[in-house]
Amino acid sequence: MSLRLRLLALALLPGLVACSLGGSIAENSIAYNGTMQAATDTLLVVNVLRARDQAPLHFSTIGAIHGAFTLSAGFGYDLSHSAGLAQPALLASTNPSFDIGPLDRQEFARGLLRPIDPVLLRLLSDQGLPDQVLLYLLVSKFDEGPGGRIIANDPARRQALDPDAEAACAEAGMEARPPCDPFQAVVDRLTRFGRLRFNGYTRLIPLGPPLSRAEATAPDRLSMLKEPGITLRRAGDGWQLYRAVNQLVICIPGRPGSSPPFTALALDNEPPQISPITQEGDPCSADEVADHAIHAGRAAPSGLAWYLRSVDEILHYLGAVQRRGEEGTAYRVSIPRPGGGQARPRLFRLWQQPPARPRLAADYRGTRWYVAQQDEAEDQTLRVLALTTQLLNLQKSAGEIPSSGTLRLVR
Template structure:
């Protein structure tokens, strides 16, 4: 009986040893994700600091961490195997149990400077991606500052650039009133004379998006395009031909003139930006990632009551109950917003840091300067780093020792601000939000093999 209990105990030892590995495995998993978070944040911060200095950007990924845990159990015992001799002591039944645990993690670092990844980060962000961030409760001005490279007001041929390093100035022939879209202005080089009031182009962009008021996105189906010319049609004679039209590719619209027009089926949608006015919701602009073109949408697109755009024909004449159309980018008080690429977003944040550094050094009598979401008189001393800051880094000291939010660049340690709940966008520091947006944009351009992952863990009894 005693030997059976001993044998059972020996068999249970490896199982108990395996159970003891559970906290160690959990610790390894948590350590892996923390290491990956630290590496990802530091890569983003280093590239932003490189962009500030105009240096090349490089991307790498902590692709995998492979940890090996091994345990060994040993049991030994002695039993008598012959009769006792004349020794003064009898053979003793001795038993010993031993266990060892070793851990030897290793990791791989993969470069993301591949053709697919580079093409992805150089490709303009899609309107649907910008719409996602606008619907996430992020301040619309922060989204536009980060993702929009420039805007073109209705009726104007030239785009107003959202570029902190731009040397151009905007000369106002008539300073726009509060909440009015600037229209009477000229874009000049810094050394060209201005016959009115002027300000740097970047601040003119910031003025414009603030004057538009709160914007929210809405998807509107793209209107169908005419195929060929209008034609006469006798339904009594051509009913078979009309019935053979593939509705997935074409539709037939009757025009106000009585003729018919073959239309291509509507595919895709536009992402427009709406705003509230005293007369109700109104179309303010459209997000575009390809060409800077005027975009046709129903006049009442923002009211969600507009009809099917397929009722419109090539010349724009209404037919029956067709909705009237407007051209965003041609009509007054409308704006075309051109989206930038992920790579340009990182370069843009670096230019923000450079601008803040230059402004601080040029105005030693004023507090540290920061770009804010609110339009401020950039020479008036109000542009401090206390309220509504887009992006701001601090020199890391003893109080900023967490490697998760700090990075060393050119011998200087920089740190992100401490996490803090933001309840009023105009009084918050949006630095961590900016890092989060950039991280999501980068992940959007990684293939499955680039996403960090661990090796599978298998427990064998």
């Protein structure tokens, strides 16, 4: 190699170093992401199996991955040729390290035990998740209120029934008796006429009795209008003070041609998170609805209240579903097909033998367990795990996870 070519190669080495560094960072970033995916998926499956066995659950996370890249450049001699000419050389190496943080702090534990925010029902439904999957996974029980029936979402009640028998159970609804699973019967009845809908509107709650014009224009009344959310509206021959609040309702479709076409249930952060309301106005399509004054002793609206699960309860529920499946009862749910008809996939199943299309696997107590690829008609396990991961991540506070370290570059 001539002196000119050697000098040219030496001048090009910094550019080659930069190109090699960019490729190394991209490749290792993708590899680290795959490592986190495998660790997170495995831990989730293992915790479901722990829940199946009624064993303690344990969580950890990879808080940070530190990548230390070493790049060196120079000239070396190629001894395979007698001339021993100097050749440019570029060497790269990486020595990653990572931080694992156990999630055993008070705030994370509280998050696990806190019921999920009911607004998530709307967000998840908008993502296209089947209503049936959401109801089975997120609702712990239906409750008729004081003195009424409680319908628990208990996998132990599930029996293997053919579609005709399940349809008869759905027709009976809350009145369904064994071998029906009452919770399954109520879910099928709630969803048999179409997808659940949601509507947000301004709810006007009356404050005090109706007012005459003189009363409404009194200084003390007018001063109340300065308070946030207080509004004065015409009511018949007089006026009415209202408190305006934002209200989100879930709307259950009724039989075609029924009136009203939807039954509205109010969403609230306090249990029961979903509860019946009076069907005043049109809460499933209106922008604003004014309530009537509620007098003392007035009976509460009839209907079923819904109680939502915490993430901890979801994991134990999936463990119970897995246990029921291992006992020989396949836990299937009815989901409408886009073109009509019903699919009856398994809600959740971990396989001890590799399924036809395995997606991931985890080892637990000497046994390898498999998760099948998502199949709308046969197996919803992967979708359920993805949803559970989202809900679990919502419980992780930034303060509980070690902050990412700085990428170190050594040349």
